[in-house]
Amino acid sequence: xxxxxxxxxxxxxxxxQALALARLGRYTTMPNPRVGCILVKNGRVIGRGWHEIAGExxxxxxxxxxxxxxxxxxxxxVTLEPCSHFGKTxxxxxxxxxxxxxAVVIAMTDPNPDVSGEGVKRLEDAGITVINGVLEESARQLxxxxxxxxxxGLPHVRCKMAMSLDGRTSMASGESQWITGSDARxxxxxxxxxxxxxxxxxxxxxxxxxxLTVRIEQFGKLEPGVNRDSLIARxxxxxxxxxxxxxxxxxxxxxxxxxxxxATSVRSIDKEEELKRRWGVECVFLPDESGRVDLExxxxxxxxxxxxxxxxxxxxxxxxxxxxxxxxxxxxxFMAPSLMGCTAKGLFDLPLESLSDRIQLQIKNIYxxxxxxxxxxxxxx
Numbered sequence: 119x120x121x122x123x124x125x126x127x128x129x130x131x132x133x134x135q136a137l138a139l140a141r142l143g144r145y146t147t148m149p150n151p152r153v154g155c156i157l158v159k160n161g162r163v164i165g166r167g168w169h170e171i172a173g174e175x176x177x178x179x180x181x182x183x184x185x186x187x188x189x190x191x192x193x194x195x196v197t198l199e200p201c202s203h204f205g206k207t208x209x210x211x212x213x214x215x216x217x218x219x220x221a222v223v224i225a226m227t228d229p230n231p232d233v234s235g236e237g238v239k240r241l242e243d244a245g246i247t248v249i250n251g252v253l254e255e256s257a258r259q260l261x262x263x264x265x266x267x268x269x270x271g272l273p274h275v276r277c278k279m280a281m282s283l284d285g286r287t288s289m290a291s292g293e294s295q296w297i298t299g300s301d302a303r304x305x306x307x308x309x310x311x312x313x314x315x316x317x318x319x320x321x322x323x324x325x326x327x328x329x330l331t332v333r334i335e336q337f338g339k340l341e342p343g344v345n346r347d348s349l350i351a352r353x354x355x356x357x358x359x360x361x362x363x364x365x366x367x368x369x370x371x372x373x374x375x376x377x378x379x380x381a382t383s384v385r386s387i388d389k390e391e392e393l394k395r396r397w398g399v400e401c402v403f404l405p406d407e408s409g410r411v412d413l414e415x416x417x418x419x420x421x422x423x424x425x426x427x428x429x430x431x432x433x434x435x436x437x438x439x440x441x442x443x444x445x446x447x448x449x450x451x452f453m454a455p456s457l458m459g460c461t462a463k464g465l466f467d468l469p470l471e472s473l474s475d476r477i478q479l480q481i482k483n484i485y486x487x488x489x490x491x492x493x494x495x496x497x498x499x
Contacts (some may be wrong), residue, residue: 126252129195129223132158133253136195137225139168139177140260142343145311146171146352149424151198151264155181157219159192171348176201178210182217190218197257199228199250202236211237214246221247225257229268263314263426266447272414273421275445277430277437278309279465280452286462287434288325300336301488302452306431307337309450313354314425317416318371319436320360329370330356330431355425357381359436361410363389363401372397381411413443438467441477444497449479451493 139154147153147169155177157165164187167180175183178200182189200210200222214222222241227250228234241248258265263274280297281287287297296303310316311332322328334350353376358365361383365372372378372393380393383405393399402419406412420428430440440446451465470476478498485492 129249129252132156132163132193132195133197133223133225134256135163135166136177136197137253137256137260139166139343140197140257142341143168143170144260146345146348148172148314148352149264149426151261151426153177153196153198155194155196157181157185157189157192157194159187159189164192165189170345176210178214182213188218191220192218193221193223194219195223195252197225197260199224199226199234200237200241201228202233202240209237209240211240214241215244219246221249223249223252225252226250226254229265231268261426262447263428267421267424267426271421272417272445273314273425273428274447275417275428275430275440276309276313276448276450277432277440277446278306278450278452279437280454281465282454282456282458282462284457284459284462285464286458287465288463297456297458298452298454298490299488302454302490302492304336305452305487305492307332307334309429310354311337311349311352313427313429315355315357315420315423315428317357317359317428317430317432317436319432320358320362320364321433321435322431323358323360323365323369323371325433327370328431329374330354331374331376353377354429355379355420355423357416357420359411359413359416359432365393367392367396372399381416383409383411410439413439413445417445434463434465434467437465441466442468446497448482449493449495451495452487453491453493455489455491 136154136156140152143152150169150172154168156163165181165185167177167184169177178196194214200214202209202211238248266272266274282297316330318330331353340346356371356378359381363382363384363386378399380399380401381404382401390401404412404415479495480498481495483494
């Protein structure tokens, strides 16, 4: 039997390899979590795998198939607790048991309350050594949307905005293309591809006639292992927040590949039927007490549609609405080295009256993107 590695540094090193594999599926695994697995025997990696597309093999299945020798006595490193239930594929913990592995090292427990801990129990009941919590924080960061959906019934919400150095997003006329350069726009395509849904407001549609698609030609160089065909085949769900159902029937967003949803607070049977007939577009009725779209209800509806990560690409009014209701988990702000002046519009329509009302942010990262800068921030606790 192979010797079980037992040092923290060895476990962390192999788990980091499994996490690197899991990241290769970040554009295509939705609604499933991103998971990687490696099999190690006598200190050498003998099998590698990651989950790429929902309905196809999980990371453990792919790694077992990739193994170049018998895996009996090996150690499996998996970034998420092996599943213990029948879904579109059989339970991975059963396959690991049947393979004869001696140990399973896990980054984190499955956050799904219906199955959490059951995979570990079944492995241990079969006499397999289980070590849990290796590089857990990295694993949680990789699947923060899936985890939040499982734990709260809400998706992880990232708000993306582009601004000038003086914090302006568009001229008073509404002109806003393009504040930032091509490198920043390439990064936005990656953010879209990582998201299950993109949310915008009707104002942005009326002003810019946006498509809200992932455009592979603007995506930049793909890292080795990312499946280009799978990326091309998948488009995030597009959601237009349109309280009064003003969207033109010839808006570009309606005719793009994939699916578009209109979130509204009024009923217009004729227009709803025409949107459905012409474009297959569904209208979701989610009014709040003020007659606008209830944004929290919208997010809960998206979570029920199995959306893990939601990208908000909107103007100051809708972005301010998400922020005012404490519905933003993360900010990605692109800042161009330009000044747009005092009449241009700001980032968020947020009616604060005193300095004490200001919203504090925690800066997570700042880095150059071509000639622009990207600021990644979190709401301060």
